Amino acid sequence: MKFIDLIQGSEEWLAWRKGGVTATDAAVLVDQSPYKTEWRLWAEKTGYAVERDLSSNPFVRHGLAMEPAARAAAEIYFDDLLLPMCAQASHNPLLRASLDGLNKDSEPVEMKCPSEATWIEVTTLRQNSKAFKFYYPQVQHQILVTGAKRGWLVFYFDGQVEVFCIPRDQALISQIEGVAPIFWDKVVKRREPQKDPARDLYIPQGEEMANWLYQAEEFRLLQGQISELEERLEVMKERQSASRAAMQGMMGDYMHADYCGVMVTRYVQVGKIDYEKLLADKSAGVTQQEIDSYRRKSTERCRVTLTNDMAPRLIVDKGVTDPVKDLSLDVESFYI
Template structure:
């Protein structure tokens, strides 16, 4: 292991990280992360896509603010000192780690200050939890650099009367040599040689090239112009509907107890309509213990949904990070043919949130 004299989270540190492969990227490279794909990481490192800005993410901010307290807590519990350092692998200098702390025995300690949902999941599921699986890879990467026999993975919410969850991670030499290091070195070469990995069509962003790029720009302009006009018309329509509602209320008031009127080109009929049944409430009342799976055979075919988000600029969007909602100016729906029996299509305009992040750096 070679110690590198850098202060973490400085511009020089960021440059050093970008020039190699880091522990926090290992799970992504192995395609074990639900938050980022290998293609997306490659695209960010080669400059094709802008990395997500997590500086305003409250979970990231909290983790950074409480890292020193989490470090001190470990030191007190184990009567040791932790040294936060940056280091490179002696055998493979492109493998780089920013350690939350090394014990006096040279064992890496990875500190996480999780949100409540993540801490509850780790407390409940232990080594089978998503967070443990992701950070187990990160600690193995650190063990590859330090060549230590074991390391520590600590989930410490830094809250009164809440114990930290500590896991001793044994070095998995077969995993490190046979899977981790080869994948990381191959990824680094792909970045260096601009060799694009295969994107995941379900998780990665489509990037048009050549003639498709020109067609995308033309159609995007067409959509934005139409949306601008639609917004003006919707505002006008809303005002007209308000005028109609006001006039209707006045006409009904003039009718008194009469149920029918037909004057000056307007026919008004007042009537009662029965309310619809709330079938979910009916099922809950009649069969309170009904297994939801029994309803699945009666579900109608799925339909394709399309969400179009108008952005304030033309820059390529970074993916939404956990617990960071996408900023929206206005959602416009576009109809798309669905591969279903009834050929139905549904437009979607709701805003969605991503899952809670489970770590930082």
């Protein structure tokens, strides 16, 4: 292990992280990350895209705020001083890790400050919890970088710690060592990895780009006109509702009226049954899996959202942003 003299969170540290494969990248490269794909990681490493700013995320802010308390609690648990530091693998400087702590035996200690819901899941399911499974490759990568025989994963919540000793998993470490240089070769040569259609962003290329530009402006123009009509329609519905209420008031106790081309019929509609509450109150022991067995077949829906930026969010590659940088969000009617 080679120590790197950097302050975690500094600009120099960010550049160093971007120049190699870090422990947080490990879960992505072994396809264990629910948050990021290989393509997204590649896009961020090459500068094709920028990382999402999570500084305002309440869970991230909570974790940062609790970090000193978590460190203090972990140091009491281990009766050891846990030093944060940056390191690279001695045999391969591509492999990097920003360690929350390194104990006196040169074993990595990773600290997490989860939400209450995640804490309950971790303490209940332990190694079967989603959080443990997600952070497991990160700790194995740290073990790889440090050359340790084991590492530690510490969860801290409200003055309590849940500590996992994680032995070296040579099979996973070998997998990380195998995929890391392959991935990095794609970064260096800007060879785009295969996208995951379910998770990655579709960006039109070639002739499809021109067609998308036309269809997008057409859609935005029509949406503007639809919105204007909907506003007018809402005003008319309110006026109509007032007329209906006035006629109902004139009817008194009568249930039917018919005059001047308008027939008004009042009736009592039976309330809908709250089946979810019924199941909760009367069907103790019925599992979610059993309920799902009665669920009808899923259907695909499509939601279109108008954004305030012509370029895709977080994508900064000029090949993508240049074709739309001079276009206006205000659409001209001649496209119809």
